[in-house]
Amino acid sequence: MLMKIFFAGSIRGGRSLLSVYLQIVDILKSQGHTVVSEHVASVDLEEREAKITDEEIFNNDIGYIDECECLVADVTIPSVGVGYEICYAALKGKNVLCVYRDDANVSAMVRGNNRIISAPYKNMEELEKSFTIHLR
Amino acid sequence: MLMKIFFAGSIRGGRSLLSVYLQIVDILKSQGHTVVSEHVASVDLEEREAKITDEEIFNNDIGYIDECECLVADVTIPSVGVGYEICYAALKGKNVLCVYRDDANVSAMVRGNNRIISAPYKNMEELEKSFTIHLR
Numbered sequence: 001m002l003m004k005i006f007f008a009g010s011i012r013g014g015r016s017l018l019s020v021y022l023q024i025v026d027i028l029k030s031q032g033h034t035v036v037s038e039h040v041a042s043v044d045l046e047e048r049e050a051k052i053t054d055e056e057i058f059n060n061d062i063g064y065i066d067e068c069e070c071l072v073a074d075v076t077i078p079s080v081g082v083g084y085e086i087c088y089a090a091l092k093g094k095n096v097l098c099v100y101r102d103d104a105n106v107s108a109m110v111r112g113n114n115r116i117i118s119a120p121y122k123n124m125e126e127l128e129k130s131f132t133i134h135l136r
Numbered sequence: 137m138l139m140k141i142f143f144a145g146s147i148r149g150g151r152s153l154l155s156v157y158l159q160i161v162d163i164l165k166s167q168g169h170t171v172v173s174e175h176v177a178s179v180d181l182e183e184r185e186a187k188i189t190d191e192e193i194f195n196n197d198i199g200y201i202d203e204c205e206c207l208v209a210d211v212t213i214p215s216v217g218v219g220y221e222i223c224y225a226a227l228k229g230k231n232v233l234c235v236y237r238d239d240a241n242v243s244a245m246v247r248g249n250n251r252i253i254s255a256p257y258k259n260m261e262e263l264e265k266s267f268t269i270h271l272r
Contacts, residue, residue: 011244012214012241012242012244013214014214049244053248054248055248055250057244058245058247058248061244061245075216077214078146078148078150078213078215078216079214079215079216080216080218080222080245080246081243081245081246082219083218083219083221083223084245084246086220086223087219087222087223087227088227091223091227105148106148106216107147107148107217108193108194108217109194109197109217110216110217111194112190112191112194112195114191
């Protein structure tokens with residue numbers, strides 16, 4: 001099923017996987033989905049967010065999640081914001097898919113949560129396959 | 137008001153602030169509160185959690201939050217689990233207090249969230265004062 005997807009990745013927790021986030025957004029779009037949070041995978045995100053308040057960021061992100069059917073999160077890098085968004089989406093009945101590099105130490109609040117599908121990846125091919133399998 | 141409190145701190149996100157978590161639990165108890173999640177500030181947590189499944193950890197933690205009036209989180213170290221628990225507690229109508237070392241880069245999902253009180257600390261005296269002010 002083609003879906004409206006909120007992609008969540010670490011921002012203030014650390015941006016070292018930004019290039020992966022960009023590829024995730026590209027794969028999701030190439031599979032026909034709409035990604036409403038392309039800003040998460042944008043190189044100038046911090047610069048743009050510095051111009052608005054934390055309240056505006058919070059309200060924008062919650063608003064985006066509300067209008068989606070699905071949240072996809074990369075949980076490789078620990079992040080309070082990503083954890084918050086995962087819980088919010090799960091409790092609102094959205095589909096939630098969490099992906100992570102296979103060497104990541106992923107939270108039990110994700111791995112032990114039967115409302116959430118989680119899938120490790122070694123490379124972008126595995127990630128693409130995960131999206132094909134789980135987002136349909 | 138004396139409360140039943142769930143204390144949330146980073147586990148798989150990193151344990152470098154464990155000594156602070158221990159002091160937080162001690163302060164909360166010395167102020168008369170009950171802390172239901174002393175395991176979060178325990179040195180042998182990882183060892184004990186290795187013996188149970190992620191599903192059991194998830195169900196235990198959610199069960200503990202459900203029986204509390206309040207969640208106190210240290211959000212200095214980024215953590216998906218802590219973010220998840222903050223959102224869960226906030227959406228369940230619990231009091232939520234997030235504290236963080238004043239040099240931490242705290243998520244907008246916490247700082248911009250009017251359901252959550254957040255307070256920086258420089259030292260344990262400030263932390264203690266924060267609890268006195270906000271948990272009454």
